[in-house]
Amino acid sequence: MLNVKEYVKPNKVEEAYEIGQMPNAFYVSGGLMVAQLKISKVEHLIDLKSLGYEGIEDQGKEIKIGANTKISALMSDKILLLYGQPFRDALKEIGSMQIRNMATVGGSIAFKLGWSDLTTIFMTLNSKVEFYDGSFRKESLEAYLVGNHKGAIITSLYVPKPSGFWAFEKFSKSTFDIATLKLGIKIDIKGKKIKDARIVVGSRPMISERQEEVENFLIGKELNQMIDKVGDQIEKIVKCGTDIRASAEYRKALSKALLTKAMRRVEDESRVNGQR
Numbered sequence: 161m162l163n164v165k166e167y168v169k170p171n172k173v174e175e176a177y178e179i180g181q182m183p184n185a186f187y188v189s190g191g192l193m194v195a196q197l198k199i200s201k202v203e204h205l206i207d208l209k210s211l212g213y214e215g216i217e218d219q220g221k222e223i224k225i226g227a228n229t230k231i232s233a234l235m236s237d238k239i240l241l242l243y244g245q246p247f248r249d250a251l252k253e254i255g256s257m258q259i260r261n262m263a264t265v266g267g268s269i270a271f272k273l274g275w276s277d278l279t280t281i282f283m284t285l286n287s288k289v290e291f292y293d294g295s296f297r298k299e300s301l302e303a304y305l306v307g308n309h310k311g312a313i314i315t316s317l318y319v320p321k322p323s324g325f326w327a328f329e330k331f332s333k334s335t336f337d338i339a340t341l342k343l344g345i346k347i348d349i350k351g352k353k354i355k356d357a358r359i360v361v362g363s364r365p366m367i368s369e370r371q372e373e374v375e376n377f378l379i380g381k382e383l384n385q386m387i388d389k390v391g392d393q394i395e396k397i398v399k400c401g402t403d404i405r406a407s408a409e410y411r412k413a414l415s416k417a418l419l420t421k422a423m424r425r426v427e428d429e430s431r432v433n434g435q436r
């Protein structure tokens with residue numbers, strides 16, 4: 161049970177960060193995960209909601225999303241329509257409406273959960289994280305996930321404007337269950353050939369990870385000729401673990417099925433919409 165001695169709601173990130181460096185201090189945004197912490201020694205709870213960092217802004221080449229923005233706000237935003245139906249469909253499958261109304265972008269990324277759909281989606285879209293740890297810094301989301309950022313406050317996410325085609329697939333045992341495995345793919349095409357590829361697998365059950373060997377295998381090849389071949393590659397390479405949801409072998413087999421399905425979606429979209 162939580163045993164909070166002090167609750168603060170600072171207006172400035174510098175102040176929040178300073179308090180955050182005290183022993184047994186925790187940040188809270190949407191509060192969904194913080195409410196479930198099974199520790200009794202939370203002495204300082206630092207509510208980040210008054211810092212601002214909420215909303216979505218078109219900045220030309222990229223889109224800035226404040227860390228306090230709720231998942232439900234991402235779903236209804238006009239600027240984010242740029243990422244097309246796969247984006248809205250993926251968000252619609254996160255938990256329930258109540259969860260999407262509470263969970264924030266910052267809270268979803270900071271916890272470094274393997275099952276965070278937002279992490280897989282934004283990593284596939286090649287996003288950067290801005291955070292404050294005494295000064296403001298920016299890092300790719302994939303670097304952030306493997307780095308040590310204890311005590312840092314995530315302030316914003318920067319997502320490049322879309323190019324090429326992308327898809328997101330996940331497998332869950334029931335609608336509200338977290339994913340057993342999920343996968344995002346983004347492909348840029350020149351002529352008929354794949355110019356660039358990003359493939360990210362999440363819920364392995366470890367944190368989302370890029371599959372660079374498979375990406376490199378695809379580059380320079382024709383998309384439609386790779387659909388039935390690339391699945392074997394990822395099944396061999398992807399690193400998965402076993403937990404109560406599935407064995408590592410089952411997850412590896414799922415990665416093949418999800419990648420093949422995602423490649424088909426990307427191919428369909430590229431046929432309908434041409435090169436972009």
Ligand SMILES: Cc1cc2nc3c(=O)[nH]c(=O)nc-3n(C[C@H](O)[C@H](O)[C@H](O)COP(=O)(O)OP(=O)(O)OC[C@H]3O[C@@H](n4cnc5c(N)ncnc54)[C@H](O)[C@@H]3O)c2cc1C
Pocket residue numbers: 186187188189190191192193194195208227253254255256259262263264265266267268269270271273275276277278312313314315336337338339
């Ligand atoms: C039953 C249930 C099912 C769910 N299903 C899914 C699902 O299928 N897919 C999915 O993607 N998500 C799902 N979620 C949502 C999810 O994974 C997290 O609960 C949620 O994203 C956390 O966001 P929050 O804003 O509530 O974070 P909080 O609980 O406020 O914080 C989470 C952690 O991040 C830290 N933190 C918060 N904000 C910041 C910040 N700005 N900078 C640095 N650290 C910060 C906190 O100290 C805490 O350690 C589900 C949640 C629940 C409760």
